[in-house]
Amino acid sequence: MDVSELLDSLNDKQRDAVAAPSKNMLVLAGAGSGKTRVLVHRIAWLVQVEQISPHSILSVTFTNKAAAEMRGRVEQSIGGNIHGMWVGTFHGLAHRLLRMHFQEAKLPQTFQVLDSDDQLRMIKRVVRSLQLDEKKWPAKQAMYYINGKKDEGLRPQHIDCQFDPTEQTFVKIYQTYQDTCDRAGLVDFAELLLRAHELWLNNPILLEHYQQRFTRILVDEFQDTNAIQYAWLNMLGKKHGNVMIVGDDDQSIYGWRGAKIENIQRFVKDFDAETIRLEQNYRSTANILNAANALITNNNNRLGKDLWTEDDAGETISLYTAFNEIDEARFISGRIKQWLEEGNSLDDVALLYRSNAQSRLLEEALLQARLPYRIYGGLRFFERQEIKDALAYLRLINNRNDDASFERIVNTPTRGIGNKALTLIRDCARSQGSTLWDACLHMIEQNELAGRSAKTIKAFVDLIVQLEDDSSNLNLDQQANHVIQHSGLKAMYQAEKGERAAARIENLNELVTACSTYEVDPEVEDELTPLTAFLTHASLEAGESQADEYESAVQLMTLHSAKGLEFPLVFIVGMEEGMFPSQQSAEDIVRLEEERRLCYVGMTRAMKKLYLTHAESRRLYGQEKYHRQSRFLKEIPDKFIDEIRMKNQVAKPKTTGRFSNTITMETFENTGFKLGQQVMHQKFGEGVVLNFEGTGAQSRVQVNFSDHGTKWLVVAYARLEAI
Ligand SMILES: Nc1ncnc2c1ncn2[C@@H]1O[C@H](COP(=O)(O)OP(=O)(O)OP(=O)(O)O)[C@@H](O)[C@H]1O
Numbered sequence: 001m002d003v004s005e006l007l008d009s010l011n012d013k014q015r016d017a018v019a020a021p022s023k024n025m026l027v028l029a030g031a032g033s034g035k036t037r038v039l040v041h042r043i044a045w046l047v048q049v050e051q052i053s054p055h056s057i058l059s060v061t062f063t064n065k066a067a068a069e070m071r072g073r074v075e076q077s078i079g080g081n082i083h084g085m086w087v088g089t090f091h092g093l094a095h096r097l098l099r100m101h102f103q104e105a106k107l108p109q110t111f112q113v114l115d116s117d118d119q120l121r122m123i124k125r126v127v128r129s130l131q132l133d134e135k136k137w138p139a140k141q142a143m144y145y146i147n148g149k150k151d152e153g154l155r156p157q158h159i160d161c162q163f164d165p166t167e168q169t170f171v172k173i174y175q176t177y178q179d180t181c182d183r184a185g186l187v188d189f190a191e192l193l194l195r196a197h198e199l200w201l202n203n204p205i206l207l208e209h210y211q212q213r214f215t216r217i218l219v220d221e222f223q224d225t226n227a228i229q230y231a232w233l234n235m236l237g238k239k240h241g242n243v244m245i246v247g248d249d250d251q252s253i254y255g256w257r258g259a260k261i262e263n264i265q266r267f268v269k270d271f272d273a274e275t276i277r278l279e280q281n282y283r284s285t286a287n288i289l290n291a292a293n294a295l296i297t298n299n300n301n302r303l304g305k306d307l308w309t310e311d312d313a314g315e316t317i318s319l320y321t322a323f324n325e326i327d328e329a330r331f332i333s334g335r336i337k338q339w340l341e342e343g344n345s346l347d348d349v350a351l352l353y354r355s356n357a358q359s360r361l362l363e364e365a366l367l368q369a370r371l372p373y374r375i376y377g378g379l380r381f382f383e384r385q386e387i388k389d390a391l392a393y394l395r396l397i398n399n400r401n402d403d404a405s406f407e408r409i410v411n412t413p414t415r416g417i418g419n420k421a422l423t424l425i426r427d428c429a430r431s432q433g434s435t436l437w438d439a440c441l442h443m444i445e446q447n448e449l450a451g452r453s454a455k456t457i458k459a460f461v462d463l464i465v466q467l468e469d470d471s472s473n474l475n476l477d478q479q480a481n482h483v484i485q486h487s488g489l490k491a492m493y494q495a496e497k498g499e500r501a502a503a504r505i506e507n508l509n510e511l512v513t514a515c516s517t518y519e520v521d522p523e524v525e526d527e528l529t530p531l532t533a534f535l536t537h538a539s540l541e542a543g544e545s546q547a548d549e550y551e552s553a554v555q556l557m558t559l560h561s562a563k564g565l566e567f568p569l570v571f572i573v574g575m576e577e578g579m580f581p582s583q584q585s586a587e588d589i590v591r592l593e594e595e596r597r598l599c600y601v602g603m604t605r606a607m608k609k610l611y612l613t614h615a616e617s618r619r620l621y622g623q624e625k626y627h628r629q630s631r632f633l634k635e636i637p638d639k640f641i642d643e644i645r646m647k648n649q650v651a652k653p654k655t656t657g658r659f660s661n662t663i664t665m666e667t668f669e670n671t672g673f674k675l676g677q678q679v680m681h682q683k684f685g686e687g688v689v690l691n692f693e694g695t696g697a698q699s700r701v702q703v704n705f706s707d708h709g710t711k712w713l714v715v716a717y718a719r720l721e722a723i
């Protein structure tokens with residue numbers, strides 16, 4: 001792209017931001033106003049016009065995927081590659097620094113990243129080792145505590161807990177956990193940021209090196225930075241005064257993870273930054289945009305922004321009231337099918353939900369309708385059980401001190417190592433201040449294990465050593481394959497049988513493929529073995545990209561992970577009180593406002609058409625619950641919404657069992673049943689058909705059961721038999 005093109009595709013305000021002389025800037029603007037576009041064009045501008053070396057540019061994105069996209073977009077617009085430029089998430093960049101300066105950061109070269117699942121296990125173990133009551137000190141709570149403190153930049157010794165015995169215990173857990181991680185060479189996500197911050201704090205020369213190197217810094221989605229990220233940026237960027245941040249206070253949705261909206265104003269003050277506001281939205285139709293704008297005005301203390309569009313009103317937003325969660329899912333799959341039949345692509349469709357667990361039913365409906373789908377950021381490849389098992393073997397082979405991996409696989413597949421033996425090993429590790437692996441060696445050597453345990457533990461130790469011996473000279477993918485085969489994992493999953501087992505084997509095979517296509521980043525990972533590099537990659541990526549990347553598919557994701565994305569057709573499901581807003585946020589104004597921002601984020605992902613759905617009843621934890629519709633629905637002015645309700649589409653519902661003769665003889669929409677007909681249901685027994693609703697796959701019948709009263713049932717599911 002030449003320079004004029006770079007600017008031509010921008011409006012005046014965007015252009016001002018892209019071509020501004022270097023200074024600290026805040027681009028504050030609502031959803032879809034081109035903030036990310038400005039950032040990308042700004043980088044291209046710096047390289048092409050200002051002749052800044054990519055080496056001097058550091059750009060922070062919110063996800064790894066966004067980083068890859070940004071790199072691609074910049075490379076495309078300057079028509080060349082941008083080697084030397086650092087683009088990544090705060091975590092990814094911190095990790096990179098720690099890899100490059102592991103000694104200064106007081107880490108072993110082979111340090112590994114601990115994901116949250118493994119972190120939780122470690123903390124559980126620590127709580128137990130401190131002989132605390134696990135009910136009183138739940139590991140999860142301790143994990144929030146530890147990560148929260150790290151996000152604030154606090155080590156145990158910084159925490160004043162003299163007069164608070166509860167906090168004293170948490171600090172003790174924090175300290176013990178940290179000691180264990182340090183011993184094992186493990187770094188959790190929050191630790192990455194804190195360590196990287198301390199790295200600079202303790203090494204002024206190193207800091208100065210990076211301050212001089214990164215003379216241009218850009219940050220997307222700034223509204224979701226936490227305290228330690230802000231401190232890190234402040235340290236790096238303040239000296240040269242060329243930091244551009246873009247953000248939207250109305251889209252701050254990670255307060256629960258320590259993000260601070262106040263950082264936006266703080267930045268303006270600390271960095272003496274100029275504010276540029278963008279006001280034109282290029283993403284959504286006027287109906288969608290105005291509905292989202294109306295919703296968000298219900299929040300207080302906003303920085304305030306105007307957002308308008310030149311786009312047409314477009315279709316109204318459709319609101320569907322499903323009568324239960326199955327109906328909701330089927331309605332959605334029906335509409336997607338229709339969308340596809342109208343000649344559109346599945347890639348253009350997103351289903352957004354409040355919590356991950358909601359995906360299951362939607363998946364089921366999509367599977368039934370044979371609509372390919374992909375879960376974005378949910379059941380991630382590298383988080384799947386079998387993958388984590390295989391990686392744990394590789395990790396332990398790579399680094400015997402990795403206690404988390406040791407714990408995971410010591411008895412997977414089962415090899416008769418019981419809890420008793422494990423407790424002995426843990427105790428020994430604790431008393432020796434050693435890792436679990438070393439404790440095993442010690443106990444074997446000293447004959448401290450009972451006959452059977454001694455044998456099984458020795459066998460495990462031998463297995464790991466053998467796996468390493470046999471595979472260390474192989475290529476990375478051969479090595480992975482060898483370990484999957486000879487660890488017993490493959491046989492174990494094969495023995496499981498069924499579809500799920502087949503999927504697991506497929507995943508394991510895919511891991512080998514992932515190894516074979518993995519490319520080492522020469523700037524950081526040259527010194528590492530390919531295995532260490534790959535294992536790190538696995539932890540960081542956690543499968544943000546899915547296996548079947550090239551197939552056209554519906555995207556399923558949580559509202560949180562939809563941030564920054566856009567789709568022509570969007571469904572937001574489960575819009576019920578207690579679901580969205582979530583139960584916990586209903587009484588707390590701060591949390592409620594964050595939920596509302598989340599709804600704003602969700603709605604503003606839609607370009608052409610938005611569906612909002614809710615179910616009148618829903619099975620939750622095995623129980624049928626009735627929820628009122630979400631207050632957010634009521635906050636959207638009626639003029640933007642069009643209600644679809646099956647009841648409106650059918651003949652008047654009847655509530656009694658008496659029918660006129662003409663109706664009695666009709667078979668409703670080929671359901672196979674007639675009004676007044678006697679039917680049998682597996683669970684509810686005998687009954688009489690009272691009424692029909694809906695059409696096609698969604699048709700429902702109302703049946704009066706002799707023993708269970710009147711119920712509405714979806715014909716396709718109910719398996720009613722005429723008698
Ligand atoms: N000046 C412009 N002319 C035409 N299209 C534009 C312009 N600016 C942005 N767009 C398009 O508008 C859409 C939204 O842009 P972008 O994703 O950069 O917005 P954003 O402010 O980052 O949104 P979000 O707040 O959701 O992250 C994109 O499809 C982008 O290509």
Ligand SMILES: [Mg+2]
Nearest residue numbers: 035036037564
């Ligand atoms: Mg954006």
